[in-house]
Amino acid sequence: MNEVIDAHAHIVPESLLTDSAFRRTDKGWVFSAPGIGETRPIGPRMTNVDARxxxxxxxxxxRQILSPWLDIQENGRDWALRLNDAMCESADELGTAALASVDTTDADQAAQDLVDAINVPQLVGLMLSTDPLNGPPLHSDHYAPLWMAAVEHQAPIMLHPSTCGPHGGLGNVHGRLVDNTLALGNLILNGVFDRFPGLQLLAVHGGGFLPYQAGRLDGGYRTGETKVADLERGQPSAYLQDFYYDTVALTAPAIAFLTENVAPGRVMLGSDYPFAIGDPQPATTVRNAALTEHLTDSVMRGAAVDLFGKIS
Known part of the structure; x- marks a missing residue:
């Protein structure tokens, strides 16, 4: 059987559950820590290795490239380092690789922590929230050291919306796609790709609405309504091919559009495991997109290997 890689799958390492931030209730584990603001329930499939x-x-x-559950990611630098160690343990247990976390409060320190993380064999990139907790937006100058380090060390970064982002409603259905779209669009409009060529960003959930409504982004740039900087390539849609995307758009036609028209060779299978709104049969959905054999192989494995080189 050919290898099939799931590039978007979450986990809460079992080794973390002994920490005081976690407690068991009648309904299962919950996470609550300073700065989080509320208690977050943890589904059993998030931690159970046998179920996975x-x-x-x-x-x-x-195999899956393991991502930390974003809801437990932003809790200070000491916590991020501990989370990275636990992610490595889970990666070893499952025979795979994982994404790291960094505290972005101090961007220079975050850049160094990113470099240190990707020098660990089990860690192949970074997961970053599109809505940093109580911090500046990703397109601000604050993140310049992190982007610079990511380019210099060829470190991939997954951009993932948070549970409590700015969307204001419809949560998993459309809200987080709005958050994706806003974050990705602002990165383009503020010239981040022009300033940091070679930046490798994975846009989850199929890139939100951006790939399918890029014409409106171009229109706003053309009329000046959304123009922030003079883009070297002339219009925002010219930068769509710089992102990598996953297949958590959830339908075969959307996957076909992404793969054939937006970013050939840069779309990879994702499930959003263990969430119910993710894709329960992602490989079947990809096959139903009726792509060429070459593009199917790219989505199933090739694009992930290209982005996360250490997993090959």
Whole structure:
């Protein structure tokens, strides 16, 4: 069987559950820590390794690149370092690789922590919130040291919306896609790709609405309504091909559009495991997109290997 890589799958490492930030209730584990503002329930599939292995066997996915659950990610630098260690343990247990976390409060320190993380064999990139907790937006100058380090060390960065982002409603259905779209559009409009060529960013959930409504972004730039900087390539849509995307757009036609028209070679299979609104059979959805054999292989494995080089 050919290898199938799931590039968007979350986990809460079991080794973390002994920390005081976690407690067991009648309904299962919950997470509550200073700065988070509320208690977050943790579904059993988020931590249970046997359930994950069963899902892999049922779907034909051969391995997942493990991402921390964003809801437990932003809790200070000491916590981020501990989370990274726990992610490495989970990666070893499951025979795969994982994404790191950094505290972005101090961008220079975050840049150094990113460099240190990707020198760890199990860590192949970084997951970053599109709505940093109580921090400046990703397109601000604050993140320049982090982008610079990511380019210099070829460190991929997954951009993922938070549970309590600015969307204001419809949560998992459309709200987080709005958050994706706003963050990605602002990165383009503020010239981040012009200033940091070679930046490798993975836009989850199929890139939100951006790839499918890029014409309106171009229109706003043309009329000056959304023009922030003079873009070297003339219009915002010219930068869509700089992102990598996952297939958590959830339908075969959307995956086909992304893969054939937006970013050939830069679309990779994702499930958003273990969330119910994710894709329960991501490999089947990709096959239903009726792509060429070359593009199908790219989505199933090739694009992930290209982005996360250490997993090959």
């Amino acid at each position: 292995r069963s899902w892999l066997a049922d779907t034909g996915v051969t």
